[in-house]
Amino acid sequence: MTAVEPYTRAGHLPETEPQAGPGPVPTGVATGEILVPTIGVEEEFLLVDSRSRAPVARAAQVIETAERVLGDQVQAEFYRAQVEVCTRPTASCGDLRGQLAGLRAMAGRAAREADCLLVASGTAVVPPQQPLPVTDTSRYRRMAALCGALVDGSAGVTCGCHVHIGTADRAEALLLANHLRPWLPTLQALMTNSPFSCGRDTGYASWRSVQFGRWPTAEPPPLLDLAGYEESAETLVTSGILLDRRMIYWFARPSEHVPTLEVRVADVAADLDTTLLYAALVRGLAATLLAEARRPGARPPDVPVTRLHAAHWHAARYGTAGPFLDPLTGRHVPVHELMNALLERATPGLRAAGDLELVRRLFARRCRLGSGADHQRAVYRRRGGLRDVVDNLAEVTAAA
Known part of the structure; x- marks a missing residue:
């Protein structure tokens, strides 16, 4: 593998605009016909009180x-009970895992010093004892004012995991998003980890998907070329629907800051190897699809947006445990069929990256253990309390 220069962060745009970098950022490694992109991951975590297990505003x-060691790789999020950690871009899944483990360890140590626990769950299992305040920045205050009752400080507190795939430019990021659309519901189902919210079982595998879906543009990406993207983004902002382009929350969106495509369908996972599996699958699939999309005459699947919405609903409701809608055919199929199809589709890119055996092993483990949502419910059945669920999430989060 060639050396990879980091972005400012893994594709995330901080509250203040960064200074211009020294030059272009490498976006991948050429392997035969397939360009293996670089990869970066952002993980959002809840901070919960060590005694009550309720979210607390100690970010x-x-x-x-944490930033004494991590610098700008640890950041504030929308609510003061959340922190985000971000890897540097890398070409290696081994390096990615090491970065994620180090970031979690340092953030967890800092949380314990503040008498709280670092918890990886898409939603708060135990309700906050009072509404959580929004992080005090001008942009977040304006977002809260724009979105009104969406910002409730309780059930709307959600934590996701975002994967950034290096691309040559925004046009290529859009090309990749167009080809990736039908696979996003299956990736979402793999990462469900939010069945409980504020003291109750929601009946969903990913309640985070439902809650975050209330925000404007939190939906499947439209089929767009570069001109279409510029027109759509401009309209969304000038119409007042969005504060700025950074509020475009499509499930796969081009970064406004660095040459990446950001995939945003996942709940944050307590189990680190689940995050690694997800990131490697996204990268392998992206490498495969980009190689195909660059061929003359290649066209993305024109899947109806209503079918995509239906497939994402199935992913949120059932995760890996129930029926699933195939976005490409519109048929209801067993979810394991689409999971296996996803792995097969990603295989050329995984092989080119040297990740195929790793992903097969992690995929088999995931199928054996079930989803994060399955695990949370199993802990609740076994131990009988939501505080026990939080404790287990904290233990698994720290186990990296």
Whole structure:
């Protein structure tokens, strides 16, 4: 593998605009016909009180401690009970896992110093004892004012995992998004980890998907070329629907800051190897699809947006445990068929990256253990309390 220069962060745009970098950022490694992209991951975590297990607004203290070691790889999120950690871009899944483990360890240590626990769950299992405040930045205050009751400080507190795939430019990011659309529901189902929210079982595998879906543009990406993207983004902002382009929350969106495509369908996973599996699958699938999309005459599947919405609903409702809608055919199929199809589709890119055996092993493990949502419910059945679910999530989060 060739050396990879980092972006400012893994494709994330901080609250203040970064200074211009020293030059172009490498976006991948050429392997035969397939360009293996670089990869970066962002993970959002909840901070919960060590005694009540309820979310607490201690992010400022935790970040102040953690950033002495992590610098700008630890960041504030929308609510003061959340922190985000971000890897540097890399070409290696081994390096990615090491980065994620180190980031979690340091953030968890800083949380313990603030008398709280770092918890990877898409939603808060135990309700906050009072509405959580929004992080005090001008942009977040304006977003809260724009979105009104969506910002409730309780059930709307959600944590996701975002994967950034290096691309040559925004046009290529859009090309990749167009070809990736039909596979996003299956990736979402793989990562469901939010069945409980604020003290109750929601009946969903990913309640985060439902709650975050209330935000404008939190939906499947439209089929767009570069001109179409510019027109759509401009309209969304000038119409007042969005504050700025950074509020475009499509499930796969081009970064406004660095040459990446950001995939945004996943709940944050407590189990680190689940995050690694997801990131490697996204990268392998992206490498495969980009190689095909660059061929003369290649066209993306024109899947009806209503069918995509239906497939994402099935992913949120059932995860890996129930019926599933195949976005490409519109047929209801067993979810394991689409999971296996996803792995097969990603195989050329995984092989080119040297990740195929790793992903097969992690995929088999995931199928054996079930989803994060399955695990949360199993802990609740076995131990009988939501505080026990939070404790287990904290233990698994720290186990990296």
